[in-house]
Amino acid sequence: MVPATTPAPHTSVPTDLRDRPQDRPQDRSQDRPDVRPYDALVLASFGGPDGPDDVMPFLRNVTAGKGIPDERLAEVAEHYLHFGGASPINGQNLALQKALATELERRGIDLPVVWGNRNWSPYTKDAFAAAHADGARRVLALVTSAYGSYSGCRQYREDFWQALETLGTELGQPGEHPLVVDKVRPYFNHPGFVAANVDAVVEAFDQVPPDARVVFVTHSIPDAMEAGSALAAPSYREQHLDVAASVAAGVAERLGRPVEWDLAYCSRSGPPSQPWLEPDVNDHLAVLAQRGVRAVVLSPIGFVSDHMEVVYDLDTEAMATATELGLEAVRADSVGTREPFVRGLVDLVLERAAAARATDAGGPTVPRATVGDLPAWHDVCPPGCCRRQAGVDSGRPTTCGVDPLL
Ligand SMILES: CC1=C(CCC(=O)O)c2cc3nc(cc4[nH]c(cc5[nH]c(cc1n2)c(C)c5CCC(=O)O)c(CCC(=O)O)c4C)C(CCC(=O)O)=C3C
Numbered sequence: 106m107v108p109a110t111t112p113a114p115h116t117s118v119p120t121d122l123r124d125r126p127q128d129r130p131q132d133r134s135q136d137r138p139d140v141r142p143y144d145a146l147v148l149a150s151f152g153g154p155d156g157p158d159d160v161m162p163f164l165r166n167v168t169a170g171k172g173i174p175d176e177r178l179a180e181v182a183e184h185y186l187h188f189g190g191a192s193p194i195n196g197q198n199l200a201l202q203k204a205l206a207t208e209l210e211r212r213g214i215d216l217p218v219v220w221g222n223r224n225w226s227p228y229t230k231d232a233f234a235a236a237h238a239d240g241a242r243r244v245l246a247l248v249t250s251a252y253g254s255y256s257g258c259r260q261y262r263e264d265f266w267q268a269l270e271t272l273g274t275e276l277g278q279p280g281e282h283p284l285v286v287d288k289v290r291p292y293f294n295h296p297g298f299v300a301a302n303v304d305a306v307v308e309a310f311d312q313v314p315p316d317a318r319v320v321f322v323t324h325s326i327p328d329a330m331e332a333g334s335a336l337a338a339p340s341y342r343e344q345h346l347d348v349a350a351s352v353a354a355g356v357a358e359r360l361g362r363p364v365e366w367d368l369a370y371c372s373r374s375g376p377p378s379q380p381w382l383e384p385d386v387n388d389h390l391a392v393l394a395q396r397g398v399r400a401v402v403l404s405p406i407g408f409v410s411d412h413m414e415v416v417y418d419l420d421t422e423a424m425a426t427a428t429e430l431g432l433e434a435v436r437a438d439s440v441g442t443r444e445p446f447v448r449g450l451v452d453l454v455l456e457r458a459a460a461a462r463a464t465d466a467g468g469p470t471v472p473r474a475t476v477g478d479l480p481a482w483h484d485v486c487p488p489g490c491c492r493r494q495a496g497v498d499s500g501r502p503t504t505c506g507v508d509p510l511l
């Protein structure tokens with residue numbers, strides 16, 4: 106143990122290079138956070154229709170081969186048409202792209218941000234093509250889903266593979282992938298995502314009585330997908346319970362009183378015979394009302410922005426349910442472009458770049474910031490990660506993971 110009064114040992118290299126007279130503007134690159142080996146950041150999202158004519162083609166893209174009944178499709182088409190046929194998700198992704206570019210620039214990081222979607226224009230392949238044309242050869246993908254599951258992780262990794270195949274063919278090199286793609290880990294338990302949700306819930310409490318209960322909401326998935334999500338890591342549901350507990354603890358600390366909470370689900374689809382995660386948020390509100398709860402804050406922790414599930418399934422449907430039940434309800438913001446979230450995403454980009462450099466050099470791994478009880482997710486998804494269904498292989502090759510090729 107070194108006594109506190111002992112001066113720090115001197116090293117032969119001055120630690121603050123900015124004090125040196127030879128410091129010139131061109132040396133400033135040394136102060137810049139290092140994002141090597143990446144040439145571009147690809148914001149990878151779900152996509153959504155831009156107008157009424159896009160709605161059905163978009164829905165067919167999303168549900169190809171998924172066994173979603175026609176009645177459900179017609180119902181979801183109505184949700185989009187109710188909002189003029191345009192999803193808010195595209196504008197939100199543009200805003201996030203801009204916020205990321207601004208934060209990168211603020212930190213002196215020179216990394217272009219391109220945007221592409223799995224289900225609608227601009228497609229992932231368009232984003233890869235733009236980055237490639239700009240000279241990029243290794244890119245980092247950041248998906249707009251915070252959680253690991255087939256929908257939020259592997260399905261994007263399959264899409265990246267397919268986009269690289271198509272781009273290779275378009276560039277006259279079929280079978281060659283013109284880019285190396287890595288991925289930022291699912292960030293549900295990153296401090297930035299949790300902090301932004303804490304802020305949003307604390308703000309929502311301004312509008313309800315102090316004893317309001319927090320109902321955290323996420324997208325339901327089939328039980329089979331939940332089981333598939335648990336093969337190589339904590340399950341989708343477990344990830345949400347961990348985030349909910351962290352956010353509730355943060356809110357309780359800020360408000361100086363205990364906070365009661367639950368996790369509920371929205372947006373189930375699929376045939377009625379297929380079990381999906383429950384309780385549905387509407388059913389759950391009825392149970393709470395019956396138990397004597399008078400007010401709730403709905404916190405959409407499963408969604409990073411206010412897209413269709415949030416503005417329809419929560420703001421329209423669940424709010425109507427609450428009104429019918431005589432429950433006072435307010436919806437907390439999704440993280441959107443809140444500062445702690447955007448800063449956290451840029452921290453994650455730097456973390457992933459440092460990890461890539463360490464791995465490339467065969468060196469030790471880098472520290473990973475988390476909150477809650479679960480470990481940081483894998484940078485490179487292990488075999489079996491985020492299966493659509495346990496024991497069933499989708500038969501589609503992936504990037505960003507170590508699955509054997511099929
Ligand atoms: C876990 C999860 C997220 C959260 C993670 C993430 O954010 O990625 C998510 C996000 C989204 N889901 C979206 C839209 C749709 N999802 C559908 C269908 C499905 N979602 C599923 C899961 C998830 N989905 C599943 C298991 C299905 C069944 C079909 C299948 O097994 O894959 C359908 C088909 C119709 C229906 O059945 O509802 C639509 C139109 C949009 C765009 C919204 C907009 O336009 O603003 C977004 C962001």
Ligand SMILES: [Fe+2]
Pocket residue numbers: 253254258259486490491
């Ligand atoms: Fe995964």
